[in-house]
Ligand SMILES: Cc1ncc(C[n+]2csc(CCOP(=O)(O)OP(=O)(O)O)c2C)c(N)n1
């Protein structure tokens with residue numbers, strides 16, 4: 013998680029895009045967002061229509077798995093029928109080989125949903141949620157402010173103030189819903205894109221910028237807010253989370269641990285190992301996968317042949333898919349999962365089905381590998397717009413609220429800009445600090461060599 017690793021990441025992402033394996037502009041594929049799930053029509057009688065719970069913690073028998081995967085539930089059939097007519101309405105896009113697998117997630121079982129894209133409240137038998145107007149406004153405020161912060165950071169990168177920025181645009185509901193479901197004593201292990209979760213944990217947004225400006229290796233004290241440092245090595249934080257959760261259990265604590273990761277990370281060996289250890293030790297960890305449909309230029313269909321939440325079944329713990337653009341569904345599902353894991357029932361996997369509306373990072377150009385239509389179909393499911401529609405329907409927020417929020421948003425943006433422009437550069441020698449608690453001869457050698465190099469400049473202090 014060093015400045016070097018940030019720039020390596022940039023270089024690598026560029027390389028990925030230039031690889032011959034990736035689709036060229038002429039071979040881009042289009043996929044539309046899933047059709048509206050019919051929440052509340054569960055016939056499964058299980059904790060959730062998409063859940064693969066195992067009360068015993070043991071993997072279900074093979075037969076049951078196959079049955080579940082092919083079960084022609086009424087709701088699933090209805091939603092499949094709806095999708096068929098929707099796909100007839102829009103002309104079919106040219107797609108590279110393996111089209112069937114690539115469209116699989118759209119034809120999977122329904123997701124947990126409490127708010128339709130039109131902002132209409134629907135009930136789900138397994139995820140009841142009572143929420144006040146004040147709480148709804150709070151969630152909306154969190155989403156609006158974190159989006160504004162994210163937009164500001166993107167602009168600052170373009171102005172040369174940051175080396176790189178990974179935008180969370182489109183993932184606000186997944187992040188705020190899950191972040192607000194947690195208790196202060198829970199512990200979060202994020203990737204590099206969890207700016208909304210950081211906001212919920214109380215990490216000052218300006219502290220997220222230092223690493224991307226190249227002035228520090230992290231920027232905050234993880235233990236102040238129980239929010240670990242950003243991790244760029246894909247998937248490795250799931251192992252840290254599983255280990256930490258095993259420690260929580262051994263200490264007799266009742267906190268939940270949250271491991272955030274992406275659809276691409278789900279292919280990493282680290283994630284498989286984290287699942288195994290967490291399952292076997294019944295560790296209190298919620299694996300929260302934000303399936304934003306892309307891993308740089310690779311679509312989710314290249315990571316898996318089954319919906320990602322179903323992976324949990326093979327490890328012997330429950331998995332469920334939630335509409336990741338529905339902040340209420342994410343809140344309810346994460347609360348339930350955290351409560352379950354706190355009570356000693358072992359890990360839970362949540363797949364938040366969402367979309368990365370921006371570029372992978374500011375070094376990426378998504379128009380080279382995905383269609384405008386795909387983006388537009390997800391824009392119609394914008395998580396902030398969805399909650400705004402709900403607030404309007406409910407009469408839960410008046411004009412005064414919205415204008416105060418706009419003013420607050422502008423103030424935040426100003427503060428972010430000022431903080432970056434006044435952020436001090438570190439002492440060059442500081443990069444050798446905090447590497448090993450007890451020092452290391454190799455680091456000592458490198459420190460001495462670099463000190464000599466700096467001293468060779470005529471204008472260096474001391475010369
Ligand atoms: C171990 C490792 N391999 C490769 C990379 C380069 N890399 C950076 S982000 C990324 C894609 C991650 O996709 P996903 O897990 O879906 O998360 P998202 O970026 O979509 O949030 C890759 C391959 C890396 N940082 N670490």
Ligand SMILES: [Mg+2]
Pocket residue numbers: 274275276302303304305306307308
């Ligand atoms: Mg992804």
